[in-house]
Amino acid sequence: MEPFFRRHPRKTTQRKNAPRQGCEECLLPLMPEWGILLPVSRGCRLKNGSTPGYFPLTPPGVRKYAGPKCRHGHLLPPAVWSFKPLPLIYLRGMSGKKVPAIGIIGGTGREGSALALRLAQAGFSVAIGSRSEQRAAAKAHELATALRSVGLSPTITGEANAQVVQTSDVIFLSVPFPHVLDTVPELSLRPSMVVVDTTVPVRFERGKAEFVEVAGGSVSEQLQARIPDVHLVAAFKTIPARILNDIDTDLDCDAFVASDSEEAKRTVMTLAARVSGLRPVDAGPLQTARALERMAGFAIDINLRHKIKSARFRIVGL
DSSP states (O other), X not given: OOOSSOSSTTOOOOOTTOOOOEETTTTEEOOGGGTXXXXXXXXXXXXXXXXXXXXXXXXXXXXXXXXXXXXXXXXXXXXXXXXXXXXXXXXXXXXSOOOOOEEEETTTSHHHHHHXXXXXXXXXXXXXXXXXHHHHHHHHHHHHHHHHTTTOOOEEEEEEHHHHHHXXXXXXEOOOTTHHHHHGGGSOOOTTOEEEXXXXXXXXXXXXXXXXXXXXSSHHHHHHHHSTTSEEEEOSTTSOHHHHTOTTSOOXXXXXXXXXXXXXXXXXXXXXXXXXXXXXXEOOSGGGHHHHHHHHHHHHHHHHHTTOSOOOOOOTTO
16 A cells, blocks of 8 residues: 655655645644544644544444554554554455454463553454453453543453464463463464464562573573474563553554564564554564563563663664
């Protein structure tokens, strides 16, 4: 799809007969094809004269979703914020491609619930998995309520782990280390399924974070050895759960994605690109998870040492 404009906010290039709706502050026209909702703040005027409030540009039959924001807080289409050409996932009914259903094993924990919140905010259908279906349903209701309070219509369900695996296209593993190593063999993962490992081998003792050396080099490599038939991807390891859980805070960081499967890596990078404030970065083969897990441990130590909660990484110059 040809974009309506270039990336620079002050240099807009519109096609002939293109709609002129857009933010007068940013001078960014909007793309109705993407189904963007523009939350208009007080005092902000649109070029078409609309009053403040929610300005839907969603065609009939297309699900609305939240996307990245400009510096004025307005939601923008992916053509504005993509740093590199990525295989964007289109909404159902727009290009014939299906938006993948996401399942999170260990979704009731801090990391899992924070991931579910951000992915649901980005417009994905998310299933929270747990050993207790009641606990998963309660967490799903809690997250859905939080997103509805800001005007979104999320699709979040809570189910047992086995059911989540059966109904999801992409599985996220957010079970704490070392329990994730015992949990994975119990899951009936389908061959060639994309599985995202977010685990970091860190142990907390007396207010300090201690990185745990694991056999095989990294947790991700251990998991791949235990489930060789799936496409394992190491991602989201370096992003703090606290900031993921705060939807009012812009992430403004990189999501490093590593895998031996190029197709699975592209799939996860596309998912990450839909999350507001995240820039997906190709980190190479799965062996890179060794460095990513140590980076995560370092960020945790910085947070504890300086009494902050938001230390994270962004590559400068890329």
